[in-house]
Amino acid sequence: MHALLARAMKEMFLLASLALLSRVPSTGSTDYEYVWSVLAYGQNRCTEIPKDLELCYGIGYTQMLLPNLLEHEKMAEVKQQAGSWLPLVHRRCHADTQVFLCSLFAPVCLDKPVHPCQKLCESVRDACSPIMEAFGFVWPEMFNCSKFPREENEMCITNNQTKNFEVSERMSCPQCDIGMDFILQNMCTSEIAIKAKIKRMKTENADKKLILQKRVTAIWNKNLSNRELKKLVLYLKNGAYCPCPQLDNMKNHYLIMARKVDQRYLLTGIHQWDEESSEFQKRLDQIKTNKCSEPVFK
16 A cells, blocks of 8 residues: 555656645445446556647656546547646646546556546636636536545545746736637637627626627627527627636727537637738638537536
8 A cells, every 4th residue: 555655646646746635444335435436447548648639638647547547548538638628728727627537538547547536626616617607608517526535545646835936917808819720629619600790789688788880890600590590699608707808999890609508608708800810810810611520627
């Protein structure tokens, strides 16, 4: 047991200097052990973390377990599911978002699996759920924090107390805080991407309601007809409580992305239209040809 713990601590130090707790002797099976018993750990195997598993490649260790702790048996499935969570990591809503996600998608290869602690899950969930909700997504059942062990009962990955990781406070709405590098990722949360000007806006409950000018050009469009695009109304969820710098100048054209949630189209990204920028034109070309496998955060 001491050898196992020593090896675990060595490996997990590479994983963002996490602290692992010693396993407390148990007199019987816990609910947590029952939940994860289906994983049949003896059938797991170690495999290299590939470079195109962007969420976890280079995180600090090189080998992971398959099947992982989400019961993904093939690497292709891991890549597809893990890739949709990259935007949340880039939002920097919690210092340990990547650590939490990789502990499940690409668990470090040890003699026995080490799971995230319940408190770590809850901490990441509480910090990141508001960001997800702004895009119309909810914390998924597969990350139900009650499934994970309590640190006083099990050896598990805790909140990182030693890593010096400062998360800058973001003043703008998350939908408006979109850098050039993340345009494609925002598109993959969306059903439409358009070029348009904003005619007017008003506050509606906690949201901002955006009415567009009728001249709308579709860049990426899954469902709407040209007639529906001209009548499109967008909502900036919780936009009444955070500034959106892009909306300060309604004379500009914008690249606007949105997705339908219930009966409303939520704005998922807005970026000033810049035809003189070669980088912007490159992103537009990528939008027109890019194929997103699954919506982000699912």
